[in-house]
Amino acid sequence: MLKVHDISYRHKEISILQGISFDIKQGEFIAIIGPNGAGKSTLLSYISHEIKAMKDRVFFKDKAIEKWSVKEMPKHKSKFSQQQAADISLSVKEVVLMGRYPYFNGEPTENDLEIIGQWMKATDIWHLRERLYEHLSGGERQRVHLARVLAQLDNEIEQKLLMMDEPLNNLDVAHQFRILELVKEQTRQKNTAIVVMHDVNLAAQFADRILLLKNGNLAAFDTVDEVLQEKIISDAYDFPCTITQNPINNQPLILFGINNKI
Amino acid sequence: MTKKVRITKIALIAALILLVLVSMFVGAYRFEHGIIETLKSLLFGGQIADSDKFVLLQLRLPRIAMALLIGSALAVSGTCLQGMFKNPLASPDLIGITSGAMLFAATTIVLGEHFIHLFPDALTYSFLSIMAFLGAMLTMSFVYKMSSSQGKTNVVILLLSGVAITALSGAVTGLLTYLSTDEQLRNLTFWTLGSLSGANWIKNLILFVVVAVSFYFLMPKGKSLNAMMLGEKDAEHIGVPVEKTKKQIVVLSALMVGTSVAFAGNIGFVGLIVPYILRLLFQSNYVIILPLSALLGAFILLFADTLSRSIVQPSELPIGILTAIMGAPVFIAILMKYKKSM
Numbered sequence: 001m002l003k004v005h006d007i008s009y010r011h012k013e014i015s016i017l018q019g020i021s022f023d024i025k026q027g028e029f030i031a032i033i034g035p036n037g038a039g040k041s042t043l044l045s046y047i048s049h050e051i052k053a054m055k056d057r058v059f060f061k062d063k064a065i066e067k068w069s070v071k072e073m074p075k076h077k078s079k080f081s082q083q084q085a086a087d088i089s090l091s092v093k094e095v096v097l098m099g100r101y102p103y104f105n106g107e108p109t110e111n112d113l114e115i116i117g118q119w120m121k122a123t124d125i126w127h128l129r130e131r132l133y134e135h136l137s138g139g140e141r142q143r144v145h146l147a148r149v150l151a152q153l154d155n156e157i158e159q160k161l162l163m164m165d166e167p168l169n170n171l172d173v174a175h176q177f178r179i180l181e182l183v184k185e186q187t188r189q190k191n192t193a194i195v196v197m198h199d200v201n202l203a204a205q206f207a208d209r210i211l212l213l214k215n216g217n218l219a220a221f222d223t224v225d226e227v228l229q230e231k232i233i234s235d236a237y238d239f240p241c242t243i244t245q246n247p248i249n250n251q252p253l254i255l256f257g258i259n260n261k262i
Numbered sequence: 263m264t265k266k267v268r269i270t271k272i273a274l275i276a277a278l279i280l281l282v283l284v285s286m287f288v289g290a291y292r293f294e295h296g297i298i299e300t301l302k303s304l305l306f307g308g309q310i311a312d313s314d315k316f317v318l319l320q321l322r323l324p325r326i327a328m329a330l331l332i333g334s335a336l337a338v339s340g341t342c343l344q345g346m347f348k349n350p351l352a353s354p355d356l357i358g359i360t361s362g363a364m365l366f367a368a369t370t371i372v373l374g375e376h377f378i379h380l381f382p383d384a385l386t387y388s389f390l391s392i393m394a395f396l397g398a399m400l401t402m403s404f405v406y407k408m409s410s411s412q413g414k415t416n417v418v419i420l421l422l423s424g425v426a427i428t429a430l431s432g433a434v435t436g437l438l439t440y441l442s443t444d445e446q447l448r449n450l451t452f453w454t455l456g457s458l459s460g461a462n463w464i465k466n467l468i469l470f471v472v473v474a475v476s477f478y479f480l481m482p483k484g485k486s487l488n489a490m491m492l493g494e495k496d497a498e499h500i501g502v503p504v505e506k507t508k509k510q511i512v513v514l515s516a517l518m519v520g521t522s523v524a525f526a527g528n529i530g531f532v533g534l535i536v537p538y539i540l541r542l543l544f545q546s547n548y549v550i551i552l553p554l555s556a557l558l559g560a561f562i563l564l565f566a567d568t569l570s571r572s573i574v575q576p577s578e579l580p581i582g583i584l585t586a587i588m589g590a591p592v593f594i595a596i597l598m599k600y601k602k603s604m
Contacts (some may be wrong), residue, residue, distance in 0.1 A: 045495075048499065050495045050498070070498070070501055070502075070503050071501055073501065074499060074500050074501040077499075078499060078500075079496070079499045081493065081495065081496050081499075083493070085491060085492055085493050085496075087348075087491075087603075088491045088492070088546070089541065089545040089546040090488065090491070090545050090546060090547055091545070094488070094545075094547055095492075098485075098488060098489055098492065098500055099500065101485050101488075101489060101500045101501060101502070102500055102501040105482075107264075132545065152499075152500060
């Protein structure tokens with residue numbers, strides 16, 4: 001459903017991405033991980049067509065991303081951005097309603113209002129709906145945008161693409177899991193999610209495949225078990241780590257900074 | 263919420279109608295038979311003195327119409343610009359658009375004096391408004407290029423560009439006073455402070471076309487302006503054609519401000535006051551405040567104009583003085599709010 005073919009990107013003479021290619025199938029949960037400055041956000045910006053550099057490099061549903069119409073695209077894919085505006089003088093529900101802008105002209109329909117209500121409950125901001133967005137805390141704002149982005153994809157179209165750039169920042173543990181569950185649920189419904197995240201363990205727990213970036217290069221792109229190898233991870237992060245087994249669910253568990261081989 | 267919007271809308275329309283009626287009969291000239299009688303005779307063909315008819319149809323009504331048109335034009339362009347620059351201080355006068363239009367219009371008036379009377383009125387007025395539009399458009403692009411990079415606006419640069427252009431415009435207008443005749447000088451002075459006394463139906467027709475076209479494109483922009491508060495990239499992700507929207511706002515605001523300046527001179531602060539008041543009621547929801555700003559702008563300017571020609575009878579006060587008296591406190595209030603949030 002998403003094909004990325006040999007993308008490279010330079011900004012002010014500094015190379016940020018180098019010759020990255022990969023394919024993503026429908027229903028996959030892809031976690032993009034990697035150290036700071038590896039190009040994770042840039043890669044996501046490229047895929048989401050925020051960076052309009054080379055043509056015919058990103059194909060979404062077999063159609064080059066730049067050929068999609070501005071009106072149609074938002075119903076097929078949405079993106080959660082890392083940096084959130086702080087000064088929006090609107091109520092929470094007005095901000096969430098923006099996710100429904102592609103669907104109505106003039107006044108929102110009953111259906112639109114119902115949908116934003118559901119997602120506000122799902123992201124645990126229903127009690128904040130009348131509050132002013134600018135008075136919220138960082139984590140609350142984060143959830144407002146998550147609700148907005150998820151409400152945007154609430155339609156009958158199949159195989160949608162959800163892109164998220166560090167959606168878990170500022171969130172407490174309970175909300176982190178809650179959000180990842182919502183994303184996982186999207187992928188169970190044959191939608192695809194590409195999520196940039198920092199917590200490797202959470203990535204391991206939720207993702208189907210992990211895309212590891214280092215210095216703008218694709219260091220690894222494979223299943224969780226294949227990518228979470230001590231050598232691969234400690235090389236990428238330039239930091240020692242140990243991989244063991246989670247005693248409860250037997251999934252790989254990564255511990256940084258501990259390396260009994262030193 | 264929608265109920266509150268509807269009530270505000272109805273209240274504004276009612277107040278506007280009432281104000282129009284009051285404004286028709288306020289002024290130095292007194293009608294022979296009082297308000298109701300004169301209006302009745304005019305509408306249903308009764309007895310009406312020629313002078314009454316003239317004052318009403320050729321002086322008062324065109325002036326009222328012009329106040330409504332220019333008031334709504336300035337307010338809507340202010341609201342749109344504030345949305346585009348994401349800042350409540352980005353009104354056409356503070357960022358220098360008005361001055362740019364003034365500069366071009368004043369030059370046209372003084373230097374074009376010798377051949378301007380060769381053409382019919384409609385052409386002269388159109389030419390003047392086109393020149394003012396050009397001035398507004400040029401300053402707008404200049405200010406925008408100066409203050410924006412990568413979708414973000416530097417507010418300090420934005421306002422200081424406005425200061426620079428206002429200074430330049432002031433200097434050139436000052437220079438023009440040396441070149442102008444006494445008659446022109448009086449016009450120029452009155453005009454730099456703004457006045458609706460030059461209203462006539464031809465100007466109103468031009469203004470009406472400008473306002474109608476601009477509103478046709480700008481009024482549905484509420485959602486786009488809201489979305490742009492998220493940031494331009496995120497706005498694009500929810501289907502807002504950001505670049506196209508910005509271009510339309512730039513061109514159409516310049517058109518509205520330019521035409522207003524060409525016909526009524528420098529009427530400041532309307533584009534600042536109106537969105538400010540509406541934001542107090544409805545926050546920054548442009549879907550709501552964009553149409554309301556047209557109504558409130560019309561109301562405020564007609565109110566100011568009615569006041570300007572009734573408080574120092576039989577003379578009149580330049581309207582720009584009144585709008586500045588209303589506007590300066592708003593300006594300070596916004597600054598104080600800013601300081602708090604810093």
